Amino acid sequence: xxxxxxxLLALAVxxxxxxxxxxxxxxxxxxxxxxxxxxxxAPQARPSIGELSMPPxxxxxxxxxxxxxxxxAPQGAFEEHEGRAIMDQRHETFxxxxxxxxxxxxxxxxxxxxTYHNVFSLSKPRRFDLGRYATGQSKSVRFDRxxxxxxxxxxxxxxxxxxxxxxxxxxxxTDADGRYRIDNVPPGAYTIVAWNDGxxxxxxxxxxxxxGGVMEQDFVVR
Amino acid sequence: MRAAALLATALSAIAAAAxxxxxxxxxxxxxxxxxxxxxxxxDRGFFNYTSYEDSAQRLARLSLTAEWHxxxxxxxxxxxxDENLGTPRVYxxxxxxxxxxxxxxxxxxxxxxxxxxxxxxxRYGGDxxxxxYPLAYQYLTSVRSDAVPGTESDLLVxxxxxxxxxxxxxxxxxxxxxxLPLVNALRWDTGVQAHIGSGRFEASAALTQGTLSSPRxxxxxxxxxxxxxxxxxxxxxxILGASGARGEYLSRDVIGALPPERRGHDAQQAWGVDLEYxxxxxxxxxxxxxxRWQTPMLERSLGxxxxxxxxxxxxxxxxxxxxxxxHLGFTHIDGPAGRVSWDAPVWRTEGGLGYVPVRHVLVKVAxxxxxxxxxRVRERALLTSQLVVWF
Numbered sequence: 001x002x003x004x005x006x007x008l009l010a011l012a013v014x015x016x017x018x019x020x021x022x023x024x025x026x027x028x029x030x031x032x033x034x035x036x037x038x039x040x041x042a043p044q045a046r047p048s049i050g051e052l053s054m055p056p057x058x059x060x061x062x063x064x065x066x067x068x069x070x071x072x073a074p075q076g077a078f079e080e081h082e083g084r085a086i087m088d089q090r091h092e093t094f095x096x097x098x099x100x101x102x103x104x105x106x107x108x109x110x111x112x113x114x115t116y117h118n119v120f121s122l123s124k125p126r127r128f129d130l131g132r133y134a135t136g137q138s139k140s141v142r143f144d145r146x147x148x149x150x151x152x153x154x155x156x157x158x159x160x161x162x163x164x165x166x167x168x169x170x171x172x173x174t175d176a177d178g179r180y181r182i183d184n185v186p187p188g189a190y191t192i193v194a195w196n197d198g199x200x201x202x203x204x205x206x207x208x209x210x211x212g213g214v215m216e217q218d219f220v221v222r
Numbered sequence: 223m224r225a226a227a228l229l230a231t232a233l234s235a236i237a238a239a240a241x242x243x244x245x246x247x248x249x250x251x252x253x254x255x256x257x258x259x260x261x262x263x264x265d266r267g268f269f270n271y272t273s274y275e276d277s278a279q280r281l282a283r284l285s286l287t288a289e290w291h292x293x294x295x296x297x298x299x300x301x302x303x304d305e306n307l308g309t310p311r312v313y314x315x316x317x318x319x320x321x322x323x324x325x326x327x328x329x330x331x332x333x334x335x336x337x338x339x340x341x342x343x344x345r346y347g348g349d350x351x352x353x354x355y356p357l358a359y360q361y362l363t364s365v366r367s368d369a370v371p372g373t374e375s376d377l378l379v380x381x382x383x384x385x386x387x388x389x390x391x392x393x394x395x396x397x398x399x400x401x402l403p404l405v406n407a408l409r410w411d412t413g414v415q416a417h418i419g420s421g422r423f424e425a426s427a428a429l430t431q432g433t434l435s436s437p438r439x440x441x442x443x444x445x446x447x448x449x450x451x452x453x454x455x456x457x458x459x460x461i462l463g464a465s466g467a468r469g470e471y472l473s474r475d476v477i478g479a480l481p482p483e484r485r486g487h488d489a490q491q492a493w494g495v496d497l498e499y500x501x502x503x504x505x506x507x508x509x510x511x512x513x514r515w516q517t518p519m520l521e522r523s524l525g526x527x528x529x530x531x532x533x534x535x536x537x538x539x540x541x542x543x544x545x546x547x548x549h550l551g552f553t554h555i556d557g558p559a560g561r562v563s564w565d566a567p568v569w570r571t572e573g574g575l576g577y578v579p580v581r582h583v584l585v586k587v588a589x590x591x592x593x594x595x596x597x598r599v600r601e602r603a604l605l606t607s608q609l610v611v612w613f
Binding site for chain 2: 056116127133134150
């Protein structure tokens with residue numbers, strides 16, 4: 001699976017491979033737009049065959065949100081960031097559906113629903129199970145290894161989300177219009193990846209000039 | 223299968239009529255597939271048998287479930303199962319309609335989930351933390367729906383042998399057949415039910431063809447069962463439920479064979495209370511069911527009390543431990559050797575581990591110990607493993 005490239009990225013950085021150096025000429029920015037033309041399938045719960053009533057209404061996750069990142073980061077770009085981020089559970093949906101953080105970030109899984117949720121992940125970069133907790137409560141997980149972490153709720157089979165853990169800061173999550181911006185990119189050649197809904201959808205090689213500036217890179221996810 | 227097809231056609235017509243109202247959500251179709259296989263030693267004491275042939279400890283099952291939202295407030299649901307490479311059977315097929323958008327009131331009609339109790343609506347393999355079923359929902363007693371014992375002695379000769387019951391001087395079908403559990407968790411009943419509430423208080427009632435112990439697609443005695451359940455959720459994570467049911471369980475054939483003065487005493491009546499409390503990594507559940515069968519040729523009704531308590535604790539991500547304590551006791555009748563319970567009391571303990579290596583795979587290993595105060599085999603321990611795969 002192409003999504004498995006994220007852990008490889010961390011190895012490349014740690015080993016100091018032929019990636020460009022941070023120091024030197026002016027840094028630039030990469031910006032653009034990721035247009036998702038495909039219609040993401042709605043998340044499917046298992047048939048509620050044993051229920052006595054209609055399932056409660058729930059929100060649909062924003063599966064058009066993408067993450068754009070540099071596959072090989074500049075040497076020395078590795079940094080551990082002691083930050084915090086929030087992934088809420090609202091109307092039986094993880095919000096946001098995609099969360100991109102750096103290694104060392106602690107994610108708070110808040111529960112804004114009136115029912116129990118039980119967040120868990122069996123992904124190799126971070127296996128955890130937060131147990132059941134009620135509305136207004138929050139439990140936290142610190143992510144210390146880069147990679148893709150798939151998050152689920154044990155009680156609600158239709159709930160899922162992604163957390164992308166990077167070993168560097170050269171990534172950006174698209175906004176509501178699909179726009180992104182990665183700043184402070186040193187001169188050099190990079191592989192830039194547009195990731196959407198579980199897969200690296202498009203990969204291309206770009207070169208940031210010595211004088212920095214702003215580079216436009218648009219993607220279309222079909 | 224022909225009956226199922228007719229039922230499906232009827233339900234489609236109901237749903238199509240209701241579906242004429244405007245829809246604000248896209249139509250959607252959800253399909254679920256679950257494969258489970260339990261491998262264990264032969265259960266020589268028939269403690270886990272759900273019929274004369276099938277044991278829950280040696281069961282391969284392929285289950286297809288579907289939910290089709292024809293409109294915003296109308297859905298069709300169904301399940302087809304194949305067990306031990308037998309003939310696939312329809313286990314559920316019903317329409318779900320919410321007549322008013324802003325009211326938590328739902329009607330379901332067809333081959334419907336039971337409203338009584340809590341366990342029998344746990345349809346998926348992962349919903350049962352262990353491999354065995356609670357005794358009240360599975361263990362075959364020596365009561366039958368197609369035959370009645372002629373005397374107390376007639377009943378007592380089958381004591382502790384509910385998987386193959388024959389009354390030497392009974393009425394009705396003379397061939398040996400399996401007896402009835404208190405509540406049959408493996409088959410659903412046909413009828414209509416209503417459910418109200420979605421918050422702290424919920425209530426359900428159903429009118430069905432069969433009874434708790436003998437659910438039916440076709441009516442076989444002209445009687446109907448009325449069952450109901452109320453549930454209260456005082457705080458998140460705590461559910462308290464109470465259930466009741468009453469219906470005629472004896473078939474038309476056996477009733478017709480009885481002396482006229484003995485007819486009309488053929489009801490199963492049951493009461494149940496259930497509790498579930500979950501928090502953090504724990505789930506605790508307990509259920510008690512009292513069932514009473516009227517038996518036309520005997521002086522006293524036959525009562526049975528099933529009690530079960532189970533707990534599940536997650537010890538690591540993807541790994542849990544679970545345990546269940548079970549008992550099934552019976553009322554006493556006068557026999558040749560004095561007062562004795564009409565069937566042999568049973569105790570069961572079961573403990574096990576469940577491991578989820580990836581999200582759609584569950585592996586269970588469970589050790590079960592059974593004791594029975596009667597019958598040919600009085601004690602049996604079983605070590606069983608089960609694989610459940612779903613998507």
